Amino acid sequence: MDQTIYLVTLVGTALVLAASFSSLIAFRFGAPLLLLFLGVGLASGADGLGIQFDNARLAYFVGSLALAVILFESGFGTPFAIFKQAAAPALTLATVGVLLTTAIFGAAAYYFVHLNMLESMLLGAAVSSTDAAAVFFLLRAGNINLRDRLRSTLEVESGTNDPIAIFLTITLVSILALGELPNAFELSLELAVGFAEHMGIGAVVGLIGGYGVVRLIEKLELDHGLLPIFVLTLALLIFAAAGSVGGSGFLAVYVAGLIVGNAGMRNASVVKRFQHGLSWLAQIIMFLVLGLYATPSEFVPIFGIGLFLGLLLIFVARPIAVWFCLLPFGFTRPETAFISWVGLRGSVSILLAITPITGGLEHGRLIFNLAFIIVLASLVVQGWTIGPLARRLGLIVPPRGGLVDKVELELPGSARHELLAYRVVAGSPVERGQRIPRWARPSLVVRGGRSMKYQDAGRLVAGDNVYIFVSDRYPRLLDRLFAGRTDVDPEDADFFGAFAVDPARPATDLEAIYGPPLTDAERKLSIGALVSTRLGGRAEYADRVLLDPIELIVRDVDENGKVVGVGVSLEPMATPAPRVPIFLSAGEMWDRFVLFRARFRTRPSGQGEVSATASEAETKT
Amino acid sequence: MDLSDLIEVSAIMPALKANSKKQLLQLLAEKAAAVTELPERVIFDTILQRERLGSTGVGNGIAIPHGKLSGVKKIVGVFARLESPVDFEALDDQPVDLVFLLLAPEGAGADHLKALSRIARVLRDNETVAKIRGTRDANAIYALLSETATPHAA
Numbered sequence: 001m002d003q004t005i006y007l008v009t010l011v012g013t014a015l016v017l018a019a020s021f022s023s024l025i026a027f028r029f030g031a032p033l034l035l036l037f038l039g040v041g042l043a044s045g046a047d048g049l050g051i052q053f054d055n056a057r058l059a060y061f062v063g064s065l066a067l068a069v070i071l072f073e074s075g076f077g078t079p080f081a082i083f084k085q086a087a088a089p090a091l092t093l094a095t096v097g098v099l100l101t102t103a104i105f106g107a108a109a110y111y112f113v114h115l116n117m118l119e120s121m122l123l124g125a126a127v128s129s130t131d132a133a134a135v136f137f138l139l140r141a142g143n144i145n146l147r148d149r150l151r152s153t154l155e156v157e158s159g160t161n162d163p164i165a166i167f168l169t170i171t172l173v174s175i176l177a178l179g180e181l182p183n184a185f186e187l188s189l190e191l192a193v194g195f196a197e198h199m200g201i202g203a204v205v206g207l208i209g210g211y212g213v214v215r216l217i218e219k220l221e222l223d224h225g226l227l228p229i230f231v232l233t234l235a236l237l238i239f240a241a242a243g244s245v246g247g248s249g250f251l252a253v254y255v256a257g258l259i260v261g262n263a264g265m266r267n268a269s270v271v272k273r274f275q276h277g278l279s280w281l282a283q284i285i286m287f288l289v290l291g292l293y294a295t296p297s298e299f300v301p302i303f304g305i306g307l308f309l310g311l312l313l314i315f316v317a318r319p320i321a322v323w324f325c326l327l328p329f330g331f332t333r334p335e336t337a338f339i340s341w342v343g344l345r346g347s348v349s350i351l352l353a354i355t356p357i358t359g360g361l362e363h364g365r366l367i368f369n370l371a372f373i374i375v376l377a378s379l380v381v382q383g384w385t386i387g388p389l390a391r392r393l394g395l396i397v398p399p400r401g402g403l404v405d406k407v408e409l410e411l412p413g414s415a416r417h418e419l420l421a422y423r424v425v426a427g428s429p430v431e432r433g434q435r436i437p438r439w440a441r442p443s444l445v446v447r448g449g450r451s452m453k454y455q456d457a458g459r460l461v462a463g464d465n466v467y468i469f470v471s472d473r474y475p476r477l478l479d480r481l482f483a484g485r486t487d488v489d490p491e492d493a494d495f496f497g498a499f500a501v502d503p504a505r506p507a508t509d510l511e512a513i514y515g516p517p518l519t520d521a522e523r524k525l526s527i528g529a530l531v532s533t534r535l536g537g538r539a540e541y542a543d544r545v546l547l548d549p550i551e552l553i554v555r556d557v558d559e560n561g562k563v564v565g566v567g568v569s570l571e572p573m574a575t576p577a578p579r580v581p582i583f584l585s586a587g588e589m590w591d592r593f594v595l596f597r598a599r600f601r602t603r604p605s606g607q608g609e610v611s612a613t614a615s616e617a618e619t620k621t
Numbered sequence: 622m623d624l625s626d627l628i629e630v631s632a633i634m635p636a637l638k639a640n641s642k643k644q645l646l647q648l649l650a651e652k653a654a655a656v657t658e659l660p661e662r663v664i665f666d667t668i669l670q671r672e673r674l675g676s677t678g679v680g681n682g683i684a685i686p687h688g689k690l691s692g693v694k695k696i697v698g699v700f701a702r703l704e705s706p707v708d709f710e711a712l713d714d715q716p717v718d719l720v721f722l723l724l725a726p727e728g729a730g731a732d733h734l735k736a737l738s739r740i741a742r743v744l745r746d747n748e749t750v751a752k753i754r755g756t757r758d759a760n761a762i763y764a765l766l767s768e769t770a771t772p773h774a775a
Contacts, residue, residue: 432714498741499685500712501675509674513689515730549731566675570738 011051015044019284034134034346035379037284041291053292056357062289063351065236066282067162068253072235073279074132074159075257076272083258086152089329093153093322093339094161100321101128101313102168108312113305113370119356119363122172126353126371127313129165131346132158133283134379138344138386145397146390148540150335154342162348163251167198169352173359201247206255209238213256214263227267228274231260286347290372293354298369306373313374314381318343323587330536333587334393341389345378397542419469422482426462429481433459440478441469496542497553497567503528514568516547527552528563539563624743625767627723627736628698632656633759637701642709642717645701646672646686649722652699657724659692668722678711683744687723687737696725696736702753702762719744719753 022036044051053059106124110117135158139146146154171194175187213234222230235253242252265271299306319340326336353371356364390396424431436442436454444467445457460466470478501510507530508523510516522530531552532538534545538561543554549570556565634652639645650665657664667688671677678684699722706716721740725733743766744750752765 429714498679498738499675499677502673505674509670513671513674513687514734549734570734570741 015040015288016281016284019288034131034137034283034287035376035383037287038291038376038379041288042294042296043291044288045292045294045296047296051292053289056293056354059289059293060351060354060358063286063347063354066286066289067348067351068236068239068250069232069275069282070133070279070286071159071162071250072232072239072253072257073275074136074155075254075259076261076275078156078159078258078261080258080262082152083156085149086156089326089331090153090156091160092325092329093157094164097157097321097325098125098128098161098164098168100324101317102165104320105309105313105317108317109309112308113366115363115366118172118176119361119367122169122176122356123309123353123367123370124317125165125168125172126355126367127345127349127374128168129161129345129348129352130158130343131348132162133279134158134344134346134383135342138342138383144387144390146395147335147397147542150331150338150395154339157339158344159254160251163199163202163248163254164195165348166250166352167195167248169355173355173361176356176361177359197246198248199251201245202242202249202251203247203255205238205242205245205247206252207259209234209241209252210256210259210263213238213260214265217265217267224267224270228271228278231271232275232278235260283347286351290347290350290354294350294369294372298365299373302366302369303373306370307377309370310374310377311381313345314341314343314378334395336587338390338393338395341382342386343378344382345375347375349375419467420478422466422468422478424460424462424464424466425482428483430460430466431462436466436468436478436481439470443467443469496555497551497569499568499570500555501527501552501566501568503531503563503566510547510550510568514550514570516550518547527566531563531566544569624698624740625763627696627740628700628721628763628766629656630759630763632697632699633762634699634701635759635762636704636757638704639707641707642672645703645707645709645717645720649686649699649701649720652701653697653722653724656697656699657690657693659690663692664688664690664724667724672710676710676712678709678713678715678717679741679744680711680713680715681745681750682706682711682715682718683750684709684711684717684720685723685737685740685744686720687725687733689725689727689729689733691727693724693726696723696729696732698723698736698740700762700766702757719750 019037019040022040042048046052046054102121102124104124105127106117106121109115109123110120113120113123115123132155135154138144139151139154168191171191175190213231216234217227217231220230235256238256239249239253241249243249261268261272319337322340322343323336326339331339349371350368353368356367358364361367430436442454445452445454445460446465446467447457447461447463454466457464466482468478503526505527506523507518507525507527510527510530511518511523518530522533525533531543531545531554534547535543535554539554539557541554541557545552551569553567553569554563554565555567556563558564632652634648637645637648639648646668647661647665650661650668653659653664654661667690668686671686671688676684677686701720701722703718703720706718709717711717721744723733723737723740725736749765753762756762756765
């Protein structure tokens, strides 16, 4: 018995270590990290090093707990502002998008694989959710600085669609397990009612639980070391509670995480760090277990069809679903295309594909193996190309402000204040003599190993460490004071325009100097208001407004969404509209179709017309 | 096309001394008045008006003040290299030591903007800028300004 403990621990730690080390490789080469975790699992499993692990129930159990931890962290790390900004499009994607993806993919799978309709839909449901960890990691590791709304939408979508895909999959499994196929009407009614009940209970339990956790933490004076464990345990309690009363435990933990993370807890950063680490571990364990559970040799006979289905998901099902869901939200064509492409599948899909096995379905193993191959295809094809695609679609924005070197510290017993330690960077405004405002309470300066009062330190020099007590509402302003100089590099000048204009000045000034035609109503506005109006009332960092012959670019927006920095580009043609790969955009397909039809129609008439439209078509392709 | 269409050697001040942005603009207006035969005051007011809209300091110690003026016959430039940089409220807060003033006729429209962006492009080339900073010879500056545009022109 003793020997087993050591052996299991030895193997387990070795695997986790191997996976952790592979993360170093991933950061260096930008390879999809999760693929490596999965690879370590596969390589150690039945067909590799020969570790026998064939317990579907255990794999599902471990995976579910790990997913609960990951979803809690995902909610915890999402600020309300981001959630609000993206809620409508993201939740549409998470609900309607999941259903559409399932339906389209399921219908296709029905034609190509020997599965009945429900089983095909089951496979579709399993692979319908995007993987939060994969999306977050790739966006961060790839240093992909996306426009705000796009990024928020992707992050919120990937966090919220898991519960829905899980519900759909499990419902389908239980219907299939009954052995008799209900008629379509009963099925959809059951799904709709079940869905409302499941999600409603989950959300309510999550809300109550989340506020409960916040209250408890405020009441109890817990030890710092114990606090994160306490929070984690409560999160799992919420997960279990919601599940046991017939709600979605996964939705409940996400909602609870969202509430706890935004409650402005005193020790939020301690919990955050712990959650972050734990979510990594959960991710590693999940992929390892799923990799171990799979048997790659079984993939061989179905590899071709699996790959085909994976590509179908990537190129057909997801783009159509995304396009349809985002229609009402005014995303540009490149943005819609990018959201389709960042539909990475991950561990959740594999985890869900275990349920047909645990449910004892006849084709359970086949469904699992197909889902596994689809996830692999998605991680490789999409995971490796996100960065280049974002660049090509012109969705990357230059980073805001210069480098800030700062540490945040928790203050015991002081609500709503934090201690910030900034390192003075050469070229930052403070280094060049800008005063630190009084509300920031600069208290201590450490210079060359000696500490002194801020009042005695005189002018700050590069390399000083400044300690500042500050109300937690102000750090962003301070960051600007301490940020290193933003080098105006040529690409940024192209991006943000050569000249700056003051958004507070009247728009007529702009008209007088550069001559863009304005309407009478617009002449009464300030430049900032003009930009906002032209953008439909909601300006965002890096938005562009074409006012022929110039183009205005939003350089900065304050907390209330007011434009506080505008650039003027004199060469609006310098940034041509990016070309969207046709397969990712229904709009693009429609345009081509219209063009094709126009070409076809003109054929019988004059020869010259034909060649004109033909050459037009060529220039567009 | 290169910047030699816009500027003449006589309009280059290779070692100007100014203590403030205002003084610098005045000296530029004075020179421009000599080139265009227009009153200095009118030119000064025009470029000051543009500065009120936002500094024309484009970063890296370079400023490109500009404006439209009804009396000007063609697009015309004045260049100054300062002995010591002055604060110009530029975007990157760096003081400015190279200034290209551009004046355009009221109806210049697109040509005005084209000229401006060409100047911005030439002065974005670090090598050219370093060479200009390193000389006090108006002819050399003229040569640098006019030659750099050629290889880049499409």
